[in-house]
Amino acid sequence: MATVLAFHAHPDDEVFLTGGTLARAAAEGHRAIIVVATDGVMKSVAEGGTTRMEELRAAAAELGVSRVVHLGYADSGHGKELYPDPPDRMRFVRADTEEAAARLAEILREEKVDLLLSYDPNGGYGHRDHVKVHEVGRRAAELAGVPRVLEATIPRDVVVRMVRLVRLLRIPFRYDDRVLANAYSPSAAITHRIDVRRYAGQKQRALAAHRSQVTGNGRMAPVMRALVRLPAPVFGLLLGREWYVESRRRLFTP
Template sequence: MSTIVAFHAHPDDEALLTGGTLARAADDGHRVVIAVATDGVIGESEPTRLDELRASARILGVQRVEHLGYADSGHGPLLYPDPPDRPRFVRVPVEEAAGRLAALLREERASTLLTYDENGGYGHRDHVRVHEVGKRAAELAGTPAVLEATMPRDALDRLVRLTKLLRIPFGYDSLLYSPRSAITHRFDLRRYARQKQAALAAHESVLRGSGRSAAVFRVLVKLPAPVFGLLLGREWFIASFSPPE
């Protein structure tokens, strides 16, 4: 069996964007590894978010979790100064971060790397940097296959309409994510909906938050599994292949 490395920006992204895919890969006998760029913390490092990521990973069947050592860069208009103990992800040169990820890819002899599309999905600066760093790391390591997690814009339009009926406060930029014509892989993962939902629920500190994302998460983890599967039971990717150097 092969090894799949999923590269994510923050703890909780692994469940929301690729949870079904990771659970299926583990169920099929593949070795599954998560590399996370940041600890999801704006200020000085503390372990809660990474501990929650490890709990989520266990639910999904992931065998290893590695943090690249960077701080969350935030999503607002301001990019705050680096905390004293580590740099923000977007301030780190792509080549430096890619070197760290490439070392993991080589160590694991990864056959597939999961990253994000060129828009970083919904446009978070750390997600865009995951795309850039992941692409370069695959080139450095000679990883043969790269799958970029995304969502077709027309499917997202339908999802937004449905979430409004469920009174979930979900919003997005219609120019982000990807056109359907760019999608190369579509997986129906509704059979893993309970695992994906449980993995999302493992991020308890996010659920206790006061922002819009926290409100969305609180609704999602309480939905009946079939409804959760209807909303988030499919995952999409764009395939790209990186030639070995």
């Protein structure tokens, strides 16, 4: 039995890029873990946690994930403006990479992680917290001596097709098509293509578990609403594959 840990920026990110992989790993008898750098909240958090972390735990249960951990940082937000830190914690983008990597490495060692799932160098579509996940995840794997790192991504040609479909269906989508066309990874860089269609139902239910994001007014909310309403077979056709770039950097134990 191997231990697979998926490191993500915010709750709900885990579903889109790695949900099927985690569900498949758990179904095949491996231990699956999710660590989020932030809880997706911009403000201070009252004692007892947040709705988004509760939703993440519900999504994780749908995927068969054994453990969920928040690394302790606040969401850094979108756009060019960087907001002041809330009183109770630092925004992830401001975190010292070595310090954040040390926090994650402690979990990697504790769990004896065999495979770390992180993000590609672009951080997918370029969100600053996602780019930071790439930097922190790669360094943490070095510190902990994790033998394999797969960086979650989507081939750019697939991104272009997805965006065209969203536009064709007239689903509100507040992202710049030109930016997305150069985001994620080129097809030639992809090293692993994982078929997760068998786990599409779990992946869709996990997405639906993020109720505040599905019903809210965030930039991805219209797309999420459309996805959770699809028949499971159609959902599987659209989100039934997940892609990774294997990190070739030599990993070592200090």
